Amino acid sequence: MKLKKDDIIPVKKRRRIGGREWQWIQMSILPVLHTFIFCYCTLPGLLIAFKDYRYIDGILGSKWVGFDNFKFFVLSNDCLRLVRNTIGLNGLFIITSMIAQIALAIIFYELTSRKALKAYQTILITPHFISWVTVGYVVYALLQPQYGLINNMLATFGIEGIQFYNEPAVWPAILSFANIWKGVGMGCIIYYATLMGIDSTLFEAARVDGATKLQEIRYVTLPMLSRLIVLQLIMAIGGIFNSDFGLFYQLTRDSGVLYETTDVIDTYLYRTMRVIGDMKLSSAVGFLKSVVGFILVYLTNFIVRKYDEELSLF
Amino acid sequence: MNKKKIKISQIVINIILILMCITTLYPLLLCLGVSFSNEKDILDYGYKLIPKNFELTAYKYVFANPKSIIDAYKVTAIYSILGTFGMIFCNSLMAYPLSRRTYRFRNSLNFYFYFTCLFGGGLVPTYLLYTRYLHLDDTIWVYIIPGLVSAWNIFLIRTSFQSVPEEMVESAVLDGASEWRILLQFMIPLSKPVLATLALQTFLGKWNDWYTAMLFINDKTELISLQYLLQRIMLNMKLLEQNNTMGFVDMTIVPGETARMAMMFVVTGPALIIFPFFQKYFVKGMVVGSVKG
Incomplete structure (x- = not known):
């Protein structure tokens, strides 16, 4: 009852901090400090985007240059390529992996044998446990131009092999495939869980009405999933500027020839900072990404909240 | 038929x-x-x-x-285990007060953490902060400390704490248990399934981490993580x-x-x-x- 009473006390009347609240404050100190240092203290670093940053001068000591860093980036050839690749590839991944996940979830749902389900699931989830570095090795084993599996197979049919690591055009497909390969077993679970929650009488009714299996999927299963699909789609769009760095970096082996179709904002940020060492350019691009990302996440979360209280971030 | x-x-x-x-x-x-x-x-x-x-x-x-392999296994195991347990502890520490409705800073702290989900400094400011000001580079701490608190995990744990019946907390209060005791002896054990799941996910993420090493381990090759070792061998x-x-x-x-x-x-x-x-x-x-x- 004590708790309820506390709630009723009007806000205006300052409560004294009681013993219990002191303990809560004690608990809060460490995480609050940590977040202050590791999250909030990065924010002043955003100023670098507007400065001619030099290591010896530090962040505050460097000269202001206004929007020069942004201008340099926007006018360069990289800008268009990066935006195109980031939105294009991530958009492609969102759609392809979603279709694969939903399809697999439906297949799992239709499978009658529980034992077989377990076995299939275990195998299909396996790639979830390996890192992108390892996936990079696996892809290498398939695509290696001289000894790799695919060129080997092509050779037996007398077709000339493809120099995959010099051929930008094939990479969107390779990356989408690898993305599905690694993620579909895990990704389908949320759809599968939703399907398991559907009232089975709906399917019985459809069957009584003479619906075929495909009609059942089209008119019962998919509509039941539509709400979840829309939500997942909106949330994925909110993060469309965040690329899966490992996927782009490890699989392509950071090969310059492939940048045309595989370079995204995150790999560009890393490269300009660590390899080229251009802090100001990298931070200008990072600044743009942070701002656009913020607007997107905020907007999509706003939409999701309107759509469904429970599923929104906050 | x-x-x-x-x-x-x-x-x-x-x-x-x-x-x-x-x-x-x-x-x-x-x-x-x-x-x-x-x-x-x-x-x-x-x-x-x-x-x-x-x-x-x-x-x-x-x-x-096998020296480099053994080193990498050792480093990866140490930071994965420490990092995972630390993460669970630190986030529970914050999740518990946030799960109590009478905490006066509840709303402001919720926003304080929520903001970090929305907006961050990005790569360059983070990199400079860790290397220039906190000097975490080339230490094993760079794997562990930055990941200790995450807003997302705090909210997940908070939700799980909130599902513990309020009567239970109240009876503990009546029996004279301190808040620390309620957190450590009630909330954490009662939320074990969620915490275990979260811990495993974090552990997997840390075990498969190569990015941190690539960014922050430059000279001390005995501190590189397993996956980064693998990456370097690939190249x-x-x-x-x-x-x-x-x-x-x-x-x-x-x-x-x-x-x-x-x-x-x-x-x-x-x-x-x-x-x-x-x-x-x-x-x-x-x-x-x-x-x-």
Whole structure:
């Protein structure tokens, strides 16, 4: 009852901090400090985007240059390529992996044998446990131009092999495939869980009405999933500027020839900072990404909240 | 009469699933096959699932000087375990007060953490902060400390704490338990399923982390993580060769392609065997993580 009473006390009347609240404050100190240092203290670093940053001068000591860093980036050839690749590839991944996940979830749902389900699931989830570095090795084993599996197979049919690591055009497909390969077993679970929650009488009714299996999927299963699909789609769009760095970096082996179709904002940020060492350019691009990302996440979360209280971030 | 129809659809489904399983496993098994092959066979005939001549040369080559592998295993195990337990503890610490409705800073703190989900400094400010001001680079702490608190996990744990019946907390209060005691002896044990799931996910993420090492470990090669070691070997087989020229001077062909794959299994193999045992927790985490309060 004590708790309820506390709630009723009007806000205006300052409560004294009681013993219990002191303990809560004690608990809060460490995480609050940590977040202050590791999250909030990065924010002043955003100023670098507007400065001619030099290591010896530090962040505050460097000269202001206004929007020069942004201008340099926007006018360069990289800008268009990066935006195109980031939105294009991530958009492609969102759609392809979603279709694969939903399809697999439906297949799992239709499978009658529980034992077989377990076995299939275990195998299909396996790639979830390996890192992108390892996936990079696996892809290498398939695509290696001289000894790799695919060129080997092509050779037996007398077709000339493809120099995959010099051929930008094939990479969107390779990356989408690898993305599905690694993620579909895990990704389908949320759809599968939703399907398991559907009232089975709906399917019985459809069957009584003479619906075929495909009609059942089209008119019962998919509509039941539509709400979840829309939500997942909106949330994925909110993060469309965040690329899966490992996927782009490890699989392509950071090969310059492939940048045309595989370079995204995150790999560009890393490269300009660590390899080229251009802090100001990298931070200008990072600044743009942070701002656009913020607007997107905020907007999509706003939409999701309107759509469904429970599923929104906050 | 319906039975036959159902059977056909089941057969089709099973065929699709078996094909998917083959696509999933075949590339991995191919790598395994290569790692047991003779280097010359690879150069002559290409990668084959079943080795022409089964041999362990590649593994012997990798293990000829295992110091870097053992170092990497040690470092990765230490930071993964410390980082995971630290993460659970620190986030529970914050999640508990936030789960109490009478905490006066509740709303402001909620926003304080929520903001970090929306907006961050990005790569360059983070990098400069860690290296120039906090001097975390080239220490093992860079793997552990930055990840201790995460707003997302705080909110997940808070939701789980909130589902503990309020009467239980109140009776503990009446019995004179301090808030610390309620957190450590009630909330954390009662939320074990969610915490375990979260811990496993975090552990997997840390075990497979190569990015941190790539960014922040420059000179102290004994501190690089397992996956980053693997990455460096992919780009530069010489890393292994430098270590190993001793025993292999008289060999005409130094294992390259096969040793690469052997290295991959030395690094990934144990995880690949162990993690699937915890599959059901990861599956649960998928559902918990997607529906949050």
